[in-house]
Amino acid sequence: MQEYLNQGIKGIIKQFPAVENILDDYNIGCAPCSIGSCLLKDIIDIHNLSPGDEEVLMGRIAGVIYPGQEVTIPRMERKAVAGAGQKGYSPPMKKLVDEHVLIKRLVALIPGIIDNLDVESEPGRGVIKDSVDFIRSYADKYHHAKEEDILLKYADENLDIIKTIYEDHENGRAHVRAILKGLADRDEAAVREHLKAYQELLTEHIKKEDEILYPWLDRQLSITQIGELFSEFNRKDEECGDTPEKYEALINRLEPEYKLKEAVK
Amino acid sequence: MTAFEGCPGSKMVDFREKDTEEETAGKVKSQLAQWPIQMHLISPMAPYYQGADVLLTADCVAYAMGGFHPDYLKGKAIAIACPKLDESQDIYVEKIKSWMEDAQINTLTVLTMQVPCCAGLLQLARQAAESSTRKVPLKSIVVGIQGEILSEEWA
Numbered sequence: 001m002q003e004y005l006n007q008g009i010k011g012i013i014k015q016f017p018a019v020e021n022i023l024d025d026y027n028i029g030c031a032p033c034s035i036g037s038c039l040l041k042d043i044i045d046i047h048n049l050s051p052g053d054e055e056v057l058m059g060r061i062a063g064v065i066y067p068g069q070e071v072t073i074p075r076m077e078r079k080a081v082a083g084a085g086q087k088g089y090s091p092p093m094k095k096l097v098d099e100h101v102l103i104k105r106l107v108a109l110i111p112g113i114i115d116n117l118d119v120e121s122e123p124g125r126g127v128i129k130d131s132v133d134f135i136r137s138y139a140d141k142y143h144h145a146k147e148e149d150i151l152l153k154y155a156d157e158n159l160d161i162i163k164t165i166y167e168d169h170e171n172g173r174a175h176v177r178a179i180l181k182g183l184a185d186r187d188e189a190a191v192r193e194h195l196k197a198y199q200e201l202l203t204e205h206i207k208k209e210d211e212i213l214y215p216w217l218d219r220q221l222s223i224t225q226i227g228e229l230f231s232e233f234n235r236k237d238e239e240c241g242d243t244p245e246k247y248e249a250l251i252n253r254l255e256p257e258y259k260l261k262e263a264v265k
Numbered sequence: 266m267t268a269f270e271g272c273p274g275s276k277m278v279d280f281r282e283k284d285t286e287e288e289t290a291g292k293v294k295s296q297l298a299q300w301p302i303q304m305h306l307i308s309p310m311a312p313y314y315q316g317a318d319v320l321l322t323a324d325c326v327a328y329a330m331g332g333f334h335p336d337y338l339k340g341k342a343i344a345i346a347c348p349k350l351d352e353s354q355d356i357y358v359e360k361i362k363s364w365m366e367d368a369q370i371n372t373l374t375v376l377t378m379q380v381p382c383c384a385g386l387l388q389l390a391r392q393a394a395e396s397s398t399r400k401v402p403l404k405s406i407v408v409g410i411q412g413e414i415l416s417e418e419w420a
């Protein structure tokens with residue numbers, strides 16, 4: 001079993017597809033993850049499984065890899081134990097989760113924007129430019145900068161989970177560049193493709209942060225670090241002035257026009 | 266149904282039979298790095314509160330918890346109070362607010378006992394936090410009468 005513990009989970013799923021369903025039972029969605037190079041042994045720590053769940057999960061995975069054999073499974077080492085048993089997000093993490101709400105509202109408008117896509121007219125291009133402005137100024141400069149310049153500096157940047165977060169941000173930026181290029185070229189198909197890709201990327205990315213990254217960081221940061229993060233986020237907010245209000249107003253303006261009714265979808 | 270037994274905060278409990286085995290050999294080092302500590306005696310502007318992680322602890326907590334010094338006090342500034350017996354607690358609210366605004370403390374952790382009247386200390390901290398223009402992370406830890414941690418949450 002030891003040799004598999006140090007292997008990337010994606011490779012294991014590829015070799016033993018049944019492992020994916022086992023992970024799904026514990027809400028560990030490795031398959032849709034954009035990188036998924038986390039090692040099998042890290043999964044337990046990152047997803048904070050109880051010792052009981054750990055035993056059952058690892059037993060089932062061993063059963064797939066070594067059918068019919070007796071396998072001894074070492075107990076996984078856990079880095080994140082401080083503050084274990086503590087409920088809810090810490091104040092700085094809560095702030096980031098709250099910022100996601102506005103980003104999710106923009107992401108929810110993308111299908112409606114795609115349905116009404118018009119790269120030929122000035123108003124048609126205007127709504128894409130407004131969305132890109134939101135993504136660049138609010139999602140990226142205001143929110144992702146807090147993550148990249150402040151939060152992730154408190155983590156080991158060599159870990160796969162952290163690399164994944166950086167890569168998601170970079171991929172998002174690439175889609176935005178492609179959307180703007182499509183707009184300049186009047187290439188409706190390219191704009192549609194990259195808007196859709198951005199929607200999918202960010203949906204998965206925010207879920208990853210809310211459900212995995214932030215709780216995991218909360219479990220390993222000391223109270224001193226939590227306090228520092230909180231002050232640094234507040235300092236960043238002061239620098240950004242009325243950015244949150246400005247972009248909330250933008251979403252409020254776009255929503256009546258582009259929000260698809262659940263029944264229509 | 267049990268009969269009314271009076272204030273749970275002063276209800277008599279005897280747990281002498283508990284395993285009293287020594288867990289740490291040798292002397293436990295004090296982690297106290299300041300004086301005074303009583304809430305009426307401290308000045309919120311004292312240098313050891315500047316930018317500090319501060320513990321606001323109910324008087325009984327340090328007696329209930331075996332590992333109070335190494336596990337909680339280490340690296341922190343402290344003040345102690347009893348929300349049930351102390352007088353003029355409005356002064357406490359002003360001092361907590363001054364920690365947040367003037368001493369620019371990093372975080373505030375309120376340690377209280379499980380008895381209901383002890384929650385008053387957290388209430389004072391919340392009241393100060395609400396009126397303070399500067400916000401800091403506020404954590405509440407509730408301790409059982411045998412020193413066990415009953416809850417730990419961001420307040």
Ligand SMILES: [Fe+2]
Nearest residue numbers: 144147165209
């Ligand atoms: Fe992010």
Ligand SMILES: [Fe+2]
Nearest residue numbers: 096143147209
């Ligand atoms: Fe985020």
